[in-house]
Amino acid sequence: MLIHIGFGNIVNTAKIIAIVSPDSAPIKRLVQNSKEKGLAIDATQGRKTKSVLVMENSQVVLSALLPETIVGRMQEGTDVSEEK
Template sequence: MEKELLNLGFGSTVVAQRVVTILAPNSSPMKRLKDEAREERRLIDATHGRKTRAMVVTDSNHVILSAIQAETLSQRFLLVGKDPKEKE
């Protein structure tokens, strides 16, 4: 069984099958989610010092921060496992 990886940008990846949701970090509930994950040591910062533009929640309840737009990550997620030459 081969694992497909979702590129979070700047050399960071996550196993696509573990992704539960991809969120925009703008709202107060998302900020609370990030703060709670930090307090519980479930936060992974993959922004490399850049502005957080997306949050990825995994099935293990970890929250991963990315500097790539949530819409872009969602499109990448949809393409995981597809042939790059294949048209939608």
């Protein structure tokens, strides 16, 4: 299933390992290391990062939506094909 993570960006929910807040030092290091390795995908459109999605393939996706919002969309089962 695909879900919107903000500003027209979409991810595959089957590939998400974790959705975390970017505030802790370990997550900040994870994001920085991913950026250095070219494994970070910035989907914030220039806004403040409010959640970090850790993906199966060692990539991290930065989103401007709160983790609770993304989880709520996953639990609702709202996929891209249903949103018009």
